[in-house]
Amino acid sequence: xxxxxxxxxxxxxxFSLVALASSRLPSVIRAAAFQGMILGVLPLLLEAxxxxxxxxxxxxxxxxKGFVIPSLLRRALxxxxxxxxxxxxxxxxxxxxxxxxxxxxxxxxATVLPLRPEHARSLLVPGAFATVVCGFILxxxxxxxxxxxxxxxxLENGIYLFGLLLINSTPLLVEAGILLDLTVAVFVIGIIxxxxxxxxxxxxxxxxxxxxx
Amino acid sequence: xTPGGLLGIAGIGLTAGILGAFKAPRLWLAATLTGAAAAFxxxxxxxxxxxxxxxxxxxxxxxxxxxxxxxxxxxxxLLLLSVLGGAGTLYAAEYWADRDHPVSAPSAxxxxxxxxxxxxxxxxxxxxxHFLIGWEIFTxxxxxxxxxERQRPAARAAGWLYLAASHVAMVCLFAFFALLAARTGxxxxxxxxxxxxxxPLFWLALVGFGLKAGLFPLHIWLPSAHANAxxxxxxxxxxxxxxxxxxxxxxxxxxxxxxxxxGWVVALLGVVSAVLxxxxxxxxxxxKRLLAYHSVENIGIILxxxxxxxxAAAQGQAAWGRLALAGALLHIWNHGLFKALLFLGAGSVVHxxxxxxxxxxxxxxxxxxxxASLFALAATAIAGLPPLNGFVSEWLVYxxxxxxxxxxxxxxxxxxxxxxxxxxxxxxxxxCFVKVCGVVFxxxxxxxxxxxxxxxxxxxxxPMLGLGAACVAIGLAxxxxxxxxxxxxxxxxxxxxxxxxxxPLATLGSFHLALAGLVILAAVxxxxxxxxxxxxxxxxxxxxxxxxxxxxxxxxxxxxxxxTGWFDWILRPVRHAHLPKDxxxxxxxxxxxxPETVLERVIEPAGSLVQRLSLAVRRLQDGxxxxxxxxxxxxxxxxxxxxxxxGPR
Numbered sequence: 001x002x003x004x005x006x007x008x009x010x011x012x013x014x015f016s017l018v019a020l021a022s023s024r025l026p027s028v029i030r031a032a033a034f035q036g037m038i039l040g041v042l043p044l045l046l047e048a049x050x051x052x053x054x055x056x057x058x059x060x061x062x063x064x065k066g067f068v069i070p071s072l073l074r075r076a077l078x079x080x081x082x083x084x085x086x087x088x089x090x091x092x093x094x095x096x097x098x099x100x101x102x103x104x105x106x107x108x109x110a111t112v113l114p115l116r117p118e119h120a121r122s123l124l125v126p127g128a129f130a131t132v133v134c135g136f137i138l139x140x141x142x143x144x145x146x147x148x149x150x151x152x153x154x155l156e157n158g159i160y161l162f163g164l165l166l167i168n169s170t171p172l173l174v175e176a177g178i179l180l181d182l183t184v185a186v187f188v189i190g191i192i193x194x195x196x197x198x199x200x201x202x203x204x205x206x207x208x209x210x211x212x213x
Numbered sequence: 214x215t216p217g218g219l220l221g222i223a224g225i226g227l228t229a230g231i232l233g234a235f236k237a238p239r240l241w242l243a244a245t246l247t248g249a250a251a252a253f254x255x256x257x258x259x260x261x262x263x264x265x266x267x268x269x270x271x272x273x274x275x276x277x278x279x280x281x282x283x284x285x286x287x288x289x290x291l292l293l294l295s296v297l298g299g300a301g302t303l304y305a306a307e308y309w310a311d312r313d314h315p316v317s318a319p320s321a322x323x324x325x326x327x328x329x330x331x332x333x334x335x336x337x338x339x340x341x342x343h344f345l346i347g348w349e350i351f352t353x354x355x356x357x358x359x360x361x362e363r364q365r366p367a368a369r370a371a372g373w374l375y376l377a378a379s380h381v382a383m384v385c386l387f388a389f390f391a392l393l394a395a396r397t398g399x400x401x402x403x404x405x406x407x408x409x410x411x412x413p414l415f416w417l418a419l420v421g422f423g424l425k426a427g428l429f430p431l432h433i434w435l436p437s438a439h440a441n442a443x444x445x446x447x448x449x450x451x452x453x454x455x456x457x458x459x460x461x462x463x464x465x466x467x468x469x470x471x472x473x474x475x476g477w478v479v480a481l482l483g484v485v486s487a488v489l490x491x492x493x494x495x496x497x498x499x500x501k502r503l504l505a506y507h508s509v510e511n512i513g514i515i516l517x518x519x520x521x522x523x524x525a526a527a528q529g530q531a532a533w534g535r536l537a538l539a540g541a542l543l544h545i546w547n548h549g550l551f552k553a554l555l556f557l558g559a560g561s562v563v564h565x566x567x568x569x570x571x572x573x574x575x576x577x578x579x580x581x582x583x584x585a586s587l588f589a590l591a592a593t594a595i596a597g598l599p600p601l602n603g604f605v606s607e608w609l610v611y612x613x614x615x616x617x618x619x620x621x622x623x624x625x626x627x628x629x630x631x632x633x634x635x636x637x638x639x640x641x642x643x644x645c646f647v648k649v650c651g652v653v654f655x656x657x658x659x660x661x662x663x664x665x666x667x668x669x670x671x672x673x674x675x676p677m678l679g680l681g682a683a684c685v686a687i688g689l690a691x692x693x694x695x696x697x698x699x700x701x702x703x704x705x706x707x708x709x710x711x712x713x714x715x716x717p718l719a720t721l722g723s724f725h726l727a728l729a730g731l732v733i734l735a736a737v738x739x740x741x742x743x744x745x746x747x748x749x750x751x752x753x754x755x756x757x758x759x760x761x762x763x764x765x766x767x768x769x770x771x772x773x774x775x776x777t778g779w780f781d782w783i784l785r786p787v788r789h790a791h792l793p794k795d796x797x798x799x800x801x802x803x804x805x806x807x808p809e810t811v812l813e814r815v816i817e818p819a820g821s822l823v824q825r826l827s828l829a830v831r832r833l834q835d836g837x838x839x840x841x842x843x844x845x846x847x848x849x850x851x852x853x854x855x856x857x858x859x860g861p862r
Contacts, residue, residue, distance in 0.1 A: 089839055112857055139842045148838070 002122060005045050009127040012038045013103060016134035016154055021096040023085055025146050029073045032150045036065025039157055042164060069153065069186050073146055080197045090141035102133035124165055132158030143204050145193045149186060156182050216266045216283055219255035223248040227330045234322035241322050242306050249299035252291055252333060259288035260697040275342055277400050282339040285700035289542065290460050291336050293549045297452045298329045300676035301445040304557055307672040308564055309443050321361045328354040335457060341390040341400040348386065352379045355454055358446040359438050371437035378424055378434035385421030389414055404468050412470045418461060426458025428516060429486035432509045433812040439505035444560020447501060451508045451556060452549035459515055459545060466523055467705035476527055480520025480627060484634045487513030491641040492780040495773040496807030500559050500569045503649060507595060510638060511548040515541045517631055518610040521617060524624050526706055533616030535710040539698045540609030547602040547687060551594040554680040558588035561673055562653065565666035571652045571769040575659040580666045585654040587677045592646035594684045597639040600725035602687035610635065612717055641776065648772045657763040689725050691718040770805045785810050
């Protein structure tokens with residue numbers, strides 16, 4: 001069981017790096033979507049006994065993160081008529097290297113933390129840290145609003161991974177709540193993307209600083 | 214009539230004055246004078262009869278029930294306020310008349326009444342919240358009065374500086390009253406000497422009230438505000454407004470417990486303010502700015518007395534403490550009287566000549582005999598010369614210091630240097646006023662502006678005469694004023710000062726009477742000899758120079774040059790000199806200017822440093838979402854590192 005889980009988490013971490021390295025926005029969206037779907041499967045593996053609530057949440061997560069949000073983002077992409085992150089604040093290779101360094105750092109950090117023995121060998125904690133930091137890097141290094149939404153998605157995925165540690169004590173409804181917030185946030189950002197596009201004729205969030213006092 | 218009724222009349226009169234200020238200047242004058250007279254009567258009643266007037270009508274203002282109280286200390290200050298307010302009102306009617314200042318005169322009258330009302334309110338409030346409200350209104354009214362001539366940039370700058378300094382003081386007072394209310398559980402003020410936990414609050418009060426009082430390092434707002442305000446405003450600012458800072462200190466050192474070192478600190482600040490205040494005064498060339506620095510000096514003398522009284526109270530040494538306290542209290546009155554008279558006199562000079570620059574004046578005694586004589590009288594008083602009132606209060610402080618020395622306590626070691634500093638201050642003040650009177654009133658006019666001047670009218674002369682008479686009265690018959698001092702001191706430290714301890718004043722009073730008699734006798738004899746022998750006029754000895762001109766007289770700067778040289782280390786004068794060289798020198802010139810050293814060398818650099826740092830920090834807010842997220846991440850990383858470094862416990 002643990003082996004399969006570690007494999008999936010490793011895959012999710014890989015997708016973070018893919019998202020960091022890719023310059024095309026559709027592939028960033030795809031990477032985030034795949035990552036979300038993989039994480040959606042995890043509770044099924046963790047939970048020893050079958051429970052309808054866990055199944056429902058897993059299906060909900062996979063649907064929202066794998067299909068609903070990506071399709072919303074693709075629609076925004078089409079509406080804005082863009083395809084590439086042209087001028088990132090931090091280049092793709094440096095972002096990738098930073099992401100890799102963050103992953104290594106996360107693994108190192110996990111060995112320092114006072115974890116419970118059943119979590120010590122799992123990739124859950126380093127995976128969670130690595131995903132959160134990669135999400136942050138995506139948020140900081142990219143200028144297009146769409147990439148930023150993907151960054152937020154990855155950030156949320158990391159938090160979700162961390163939440164899985166507590167799956168026995170915390171109901172998954174918490175996760176459901178986070179997911180709902182996120183969906184609303186994506187909607188809001190979708191609207192903002194539209195507005196930015198109309199106002200500035202670009203999705204470059206750096207232009208927003210003309211709004212400061 | 215009870216003091217409540219009298220104070221009611223005062224309040225109604227001053228409020229009616231505000232209403233009449235714009236359309237009916239005569240109504241304003243009558244109503245304000247009536248109000249001042251009623252306040253005077255109430256204060257005299259409270260000082261003479263003794264019982265505390267306490268009034269709780271049940272109105273609620275700002276969530277707190279109104280509570281007014283007139284005890285000895287409030288009445289002591291209220292008396293000074295009513296005298297100076299009345300004098301200033303009458304003076305302003307001519308000095309700042311509608312004819313000369315059609316735009317600013319009505320609003321200046323309204324703000325003037327607001328100032329008097331709010332200062333009276335501060336004196337009467339027995340509730341911390343209402344004290345703060347009154348204090349803030351008083352601050353704002355004074356701001357608008359300082360900027361009466363707001364078309365001049367200097368007046369605007371002075372007002373701005375005053376407002377900024379006042380609000381620093383206000384922050385301290387807010388903290389003081391709020392902490393006091395939090396620790397006592399209510400805003401009601403009153404004696405609470407039995408709660409030693411309140412002692413540290415004294416430091417907040419010292420900064421807050423000290424800024425208002427203008428003690429030395431905190432005096433930065435004072436010179437420019439006093440110099441740029443109209444003269445009747447300068448008089449009330451210097452005579453009364455800064456005394457409210459002293460009122461706060463006296464009030465709350467009397468009511469609250471103080472830290473052990475408080476008295477020493479106050480005395481030290483007093484010594485520093487006294488000596489450096491007069492040193493800065495010597496360096497000034499602007500008549501009113503010079504007078505303003507003498508306010509710093511006199512606040513210092515008051516604080517020396519108060520500080521030693523606090524030391525004595527802490528050590529239980531009533532014998533000499535009460536002398537220092539009585540000296541400090543009496544000096545509050547005296548300084549209010551002679552400083553107001555000096556500012557009104559300076560106002561008369563400015564009114565006649567249009568300039569405050571001493572190097573442009575000269576020879577005004579013939580043209581302004583009333584102003585000049587009264588100014589000289591006040592100058593004698595402020596220099597602490599017998600037989601006038603300045604000497605009476607300084608004498609009491611001296612006696613307190615000498616008795617402290619002979620009491621052989623720890624205070625003796627501080628009392629000797631303090632007495633020396635007080636003596637030095639008196640000598641320097643004398644030098645300074647010799648300079649002022651000599652440069653402004655004696656000699657020959659230096660510029661054409663001081664040749665065609667006219668004496669002020671009776672409405673400006675009468676208040677000055679009144680203040681001068683008060684100075685002489687306190688000087689010649691100080692014993693008459695002892696009951697007022699007892700009444701005020703009783704509110705500070707009950708039972709400390711009694712009627713029996715007035716013997717030093719009685720002795721001094723008879724000495725002063727004898728001295729005054731001798732002076733008058735000498736004057737009469739001199740007058741008779743002059744009458745018998747006749748007067749022969751001749752040129753002043755001109756050092757052998759063939760063609761003397763008025764410009765060759767001593768200037769304000771050259772007269773004080775030697776003394777200001779001693780204080781170069783703190784005055785830091787700016788000199789521009791092209792000295793004459795060779796046997797046939799070309800053009801030469803020399804200019805000297807004493808800057809506001811504390812303001813320009815300490816406060817302004819500190820302010821610009823803060824501004825630079827703030828601008829640098831402001832660059833962090835560049836409007837990019839990415840940057841903000843980076844800050845978030847860095848913050849999180851710092852927290853993580855902190856957590857890991859802290860390690861698991």
